[in-house]
Amino acid sequence: MLRFxxxxxxxxxxxxxxxxxxxxxxxxxxxxxxxxxxxRLVALDRVSxxxxxxxxLGLVGPNGxxxxxxxxLIARILEPDAGRVLINxxxxxxxxxxAGFHPELTGRENVYLNGSLMGLGRSQMxxxxxxxxEFAELGPFMDMPVKHYSSGMYMRLGFATAIHxxxxxxxxxxxLAVGDQAFQNKCRERIAALRKSGMTIVLVSHxxxxxxxxxxxxxxxxxxxxxxxGPTDDVLEAYHRSVVAHEEARWAAxxxxxxxxxQPAEPDRYGSGEIEITSVELLDGDGRPRHxxxxxxxxxxxxxxxxxxxxxxxxxxxxxxxGDGTHVTGPNTRAAGLPIDVAPGQGVVEWxxxxxxxxxxxYELSAAAYDSACIHAFDHHHRRFPLPVRAVGTADRLxxxxxxxxxxxxxxxxxxxxx
Amino acid sequence: xxxxxxxxxxxxEVRLRDRLAEVWAYRHLVGNLVVRDLKVRYKxxxxxxxxxxxxxxxxxxxxxxxxxxxxxHRVPNFHVFVxxxxxxxxxxxxxxxxxxxxxxxxxxxxNKVYFPREILPLAVVLGExxxxxxxxxxxxxxxxxxxxxLTVHALWLPVIIAVQAVFTLGxxxxxxxxxxxxxxxxxxxxxxxxxxxxxxxxFYDYAQFRGTLLHLGGLSMDAERLAYIxxxxxxxxxxxxxxxxxxVGYVGGIPMDVANPPGPPDLGFLAxxxxxxxxxxxVGYGVFARYSGRFGEEV
Numbered sequence: 178m179l180r181f182x183x184x185x186x187x188x189x190x191x192x193x194x195x196x197x198x199x200x201x202x203x204x205x206x207x208x209x210x211x212x213x214x215x216x217r218l219v220a221l222d223r224v225s226x227x228x229x230x231x232x233x234l235g236l237v238g239p240n241g242x243x244x245x246x247x248x249x250l251i252a253r254i255l256e257p258d259a260g261r262v263l264i265n266x267x268x269x270x271x272x273x274x275x276a277g278f279h280p281e282l283t284g285r286e287n288v289y290l291n292g293s294l295m296g297l298g299r300s301q302m303x304x305x306x307x308x309x310x311e312f313a314e315l316g317p318f319m320d321m322p323v324k325h326y327s328s329g330m331y332m333r334l335g336f337a338t339a340i341h342x343x344x345x346x347x348x349x350x351x352x353l354a355v356g357d358q359a360f361q362n363k364c365r366e367r368i369a370a371l372r373k374s375g376m377t378i379v380l381v382s383h384x385x386x387x388x389x390x391x392x393x394x395x396x397x398x399x400x401x402x403x404x405x406x407g408p409t410d411d412v413l414e415a416y417h418r419s420v421v422a423h424e425e426a427r428w429a430a431x432x433x434x435x436x437x438x439x440q441p442a443e444p445d446r447y448g449s450g451e452i453e454i455t456s457v458e459l460l461d462g463d464g465r466p467r468h469x470x471x472x473x474x475x476x477x478x479x480x481x482x483x484x485x486x487x488x489x490x491x492x493x494x495x496x497x498x499x500g501d502g503t504h505v506t507g508p509n510t511r512a513a514g515l516p517i518d519v520a521p522g523q524g525v526v527e528w529x530x531x532x533x534x535x536x537x538x539x540y541e542l543s544a545a546a547y548d549s550a551c552i553h554a555f556d557h558h559h560r561r562f563p564l565p566v567r568a569v570g571t572a573d574r575l576x577x578x579x580x581x582x583x584x585x586x587x588x589x590x591x592x593x594x595x596x
Numbered sequence: 597x598x599x600x601x602x603x604x605x606x607x608x609e610v611r612l613r614d615r616l617a618e619v620w621a622y623r624h625l626v627g628n629l630v631v632r633d634l635k636v637r638y639k640x641x642x643x644x645x646x647x648x649x650x651x652x653x654x655x656x657x658x659x660x661x662x663x664x665x666x667x668x669h670r671v672p673n674f675h676v677f678v679x680x681x682x683x684x685x686x687x688x689x690x691x692x693x694x695x696x697x698x699x700x701x702x703x704x705x706x707n708k709v710y711f712p713r714e715i716l717p718l719a720v721v722l723g724e725x726x727x728x729x730x731x732x733x734x735x736x737x738x739x740x741x742x743x744x745x746l747t748v749h750a751l752w753l754p755v756i757i758a759v760q761a762v763f764t765l766g767x768x769x770x771x772x773x774x775x776x777x778x779x780x781x782x783x784x785x786x787x788x789x790x791x792x793x794x795x796x797x798x799f800y801d802y803a804q805f806r807g808t809l810l811h812l813g814g815l816s817m818d819a820e821r822l823a824y825i826x827x828x829x830x831x832x833x834x835x836x837x838x839x840x841x842x843x844v845g846y847v848g849g850i851p852m853d854v855a856n857p858p859g860p861p862d863l864g865f866l867a868x869x870x871x872x873x874x875x876x877x878x879v880g881y882g883v884f885a886r887y888s889g890r891f892g893e894e895v
Contacts, residue, residue: 178601188893249892253604253710256889261605268710276708281636290632293625294709 179228179251179346179377183260186221186246186401220246222401223260228394230265230345231375235388235409237416238398244381247398248272248348251379266345266377269295273350275335280324284315287323288338295342305341312367313337329357336364346377365390385413410502421447421559448556451488452519452546456481457495457562469565472579476533480526480544482556484519490549491517493526498541498560499577505540511551534578537568606889615885618712625711629719630726648730652682659799670853671801673742676841679735681798681833687728688764688829689789695720695768696775696782703895713888714881717768721761728757739840747858749839756839756861759870760832766877769884776887776894796830797823801837804849824865828876831869835861 220243228234236244249255250262252270270276277294278287288309292302310319313333323331340347349368368391372378382388388395388409395412397405404419405412422444459467462475470476478495494509508528510517517526542562546555568574619626638644659678663669671677698716699706706713739746775781805819824831837843838861845854 250604253602254707254892256604256606256892258606261603261608264602264604265600270709272708277705279632279636281639282632286632286635290625290628293622293628294705294711296621296625296711298624 178230178263178265179379180263181224181226181247181250181260182263183223183225184221184250184257184262185219185223185259186243186250186255187258188218188220190216190218219401221250221257221398224398224401224403225260226396226403226406228377228379230377232394233372233378233380233392235392235395236379236381236398237383237385237388237395237413238404239420242398243401244398245272245350248350248379248381251346252348264346267295267343268346268348269339269342269344270348271336271339271350272348273335274332274339275323278323278331278335281322283322284313284319284326284334287334288319291335291338292342295344297342309334309337309341312341312363329360333360336360340367340371344376346379347371349378349380349382351382385417388413414502417559418444421445445559445561446557447559448546448554450556451486452482452484452491452555454480454482454544454546454556454558455523457542457544457558459564469567470533470535472535472537472566472568473532473581476530478528478542478544480528481523482519482526482546483523484521487518487520488548488555489518491519491555492547492549492551493517494545494547494551495528496543496545496560497535497564498543500539500541503577505535505577507543509545509547509551511549532581533566534580535566536574536577536579537566538577540564540566610885615712615714619714619718622711622715625715626719626722629715630723633719633723634726645730648727649734652679652686652731653734655682655686663799669851671844671851672853672855673744673841676735676738676742676744677801677837677844678799679738680836680841681796683728683731683735684760684833684836685793685796685798685829687724688760689793690727691721691724691764692767692771692785692789694724695764696771696785698768699772699776699891700779700895706891706895713891714769714884717765717772717884721765721768725757725761735840744841744855745857747839749858749860752835752839752861756832756835756866759866759873760829762877763828763832763869763873766873766875766880769880770876773880773884773887776891792827792829795823796827797833797837801844801846801851802830802834803844804846804851806846806849808849825868828869828872831862831865835866835869838862 224243224247226234236247238244246255248270249272250257251264252268252272253264254270254272275287277291279290282290285306288306289299289302292298292305310316313330313336315330315334318326318330323334326334347368365387368378372391378391380388380391392409394407395405395409395416396403397412397416399419405415424447458479458481459470460477460479461467461471464477480493480495482493492509492511494507494511496507497505499505510526540563541560542564543557543559544562545557547553547557548555568579634645638647641647643650656675656679659682660675663671663678664674695717698720699713702716705711736746771781771785802820802823805823808819810817810819810822824834839858841855842858843856845852845856
C-alpha cells in the first residue's frame, strides 16, 4: 500500500543557495529575501493519491512536472516539505540501472553490495546469486570488475539484481528505454510477471504503450499538480488531448492568419498543413457511400486530400478506436510498403478490408498524413470521424472482434482434423 | 508477516532506538562498504593490505630519523613511543579526512537509493579502525622485540579504542553534514588537521609541560593538565602510550632516557574524554539526523 497525503515538495534552485562561507556571509548582509523566493520551484503541490497492494500506476505528464520527484519520495531519497507519504513494504527503485555499483569491484561483489543497499545480508544474496547470474546472462563474467563490462552487461546485472531483492513495491523510471531490443523484451516480460505475482508497481514513462501495457491506472501530473487519476486509457486519452491542444495553440500562435481549416477550435486536429485531408468516406463492397459499416462485410475507407506543394514519401494512415478509447488498429501506407509521392493538387487514398472483423458498436476513425519518418504531421484528425459498425444477421456479439473462425464438436472422442 | 509501514515526512521525530534498529538492519551494508573501500584503496598496489602496516612504519622511521638521529632526542625506545601515537593519530586523521567528504563523494548512491545515511560516516570510521587493527600486531611485535613488558594494562586497549571511535564518529557526523552545505569545510579541515597534529603528543609528550604553570586571568593551570583537557585526541594518545609503552622520565621538560613500564590509564581523564566523546557524538548525530533527510536534494 502506498499513500500520498497532500504532499508538497519545493526545490531551491542551486544558484539561489549559499555553497560557500563567502556567499553565506555576503548573503547575511544582503536584504534580498525576495530573490530567494523567486528561485524556488514547486515540484509537487499538495499531491494526494493512493495505491493498493498489487496495483500498478503509470505516471504521465510533460518533462519537469514532478514525476521523478514522486518516485524519489516513495524511495525516501527525498523528504516532502509538507504532507506525508505512507509506504507499506520494501521498495526497490529502478531509477538508474546499476546505481551503487563500484567499477573496481567484480560483478559478484557488486551484487552483494547492491543487496546490502536493500538491507539484505550475504547469506540472503547467496541464495539469489545463481538466479541473478542466469537472468543477467553473465555466467563467465561474474568475477570480472564491472569496469570492464559493456554498458549492456552493466545494465543487465543492475536490472537482474534489482528485481531479485523481493521488494513489495517496484519503482521504474524510464529504464525500459535502454539496452538492446532483446534485453528490453526480457525486462518487460519479467516486469509483467512480477505484476502478475502481485507486486505494486509505479512506472514513469514517456511511452504511452509502456504505461498501457504495465499499468492498470495512470496519474497525470502537470506542473506539480494531479490533473487526472484513473483507468490508464482514460487518463492517457485526456493527457493526449491536452498535448494536442497545446500543440494546436502553439501552432495557432505561430500562424495567426492561416486558413480557417486550422483554427484552434479543432482541438483534435493538428499538423503543418502542406497536405490537408479534406474528407473521409466509408464505402461498401460495391463502392457506395455508407453511413455505417457492417460486420463481416467489405469496407473501404477513402481519404481525399489536397496538397499545397509537392511532397515525396508521404505516409497516409488511419486509426480505429473503440468507444472506450481502446486503440483497435492503426494501419498506414508505410507499414504496407506503399510509397506515395504527392504532387500539388488533389488525390485519393483508400484502405480496403475484405471482411470487417469489428463487432457492432460505435467506433471512431482517425486519419492522418505524415512525413516519411512518421514524425512530422501534415494533417492529423484524431478520432474525429464516427465509424458506426452494425452487425446484420450474426449472433456473435461479445467483445470487439468477430474473427473468422469455426466451432466443431465431437461427442465421446478426440476432435478430428477439420476436413 | 505484513510489511511495516514507513512514513516519509519532514521533521518527523524518529526515536533514537528506531534509528539505531534501522542501522542494525543495514549492518551488512556497513561491512560491504568497509570491504569495498579497503579493496578499492589497495587495488593495483603490489603490497596490497600490507600497506596498512607499512605506511605507519614508514612514518615512524621518519620521526625516528628526525628526532633520534638529527636531534638526539633522549626518549628510550623512541620508535615504539612514536608508533603508538602514529597509529592512533592516523586512525583519527584518516577518518576525519575521508569522513568529511563521505556524503558528497557518495552522491550517486544518495541520489538513487535509500539507506540510513549514517551508514556512510560509520563505514569510514570503522574502515579506518580495521586499518588500525591490522597494524596492531606490528606494534605488539615491536614492543616485545624492544624489551618493553606486555602487561595486563594492555587489556584497556579495547576501552580506549571504543572511546576514540565514539569521539571520531561524532566529529565525522558533524563535519560530513556541514560539508554538504558548505564545501569550504573540507578545505579548512586540511589546515585544522595539520595544526591538530602538531598540537597532539605524537612525537612528543604532554608530560614535558608538567610543572609549567600557565596564568590565565588570575587562574593558574598546569600546562600538562590543560593540554589534556583541551585535546581529547591528546588524552587518547597519552592513554595508549601509558598502557603499551609506559612513561618517560622528564627533568625540566627534557627526557632523561629513562622509561617507566606500562601502567594503568589515567581513568579520570579517560572518563572525561568519554564524556566529551559522547557529547560530540550526541551533537554530531543530532545535527546529522536533522539534515540527512535533505541530503538527496543537496548533493
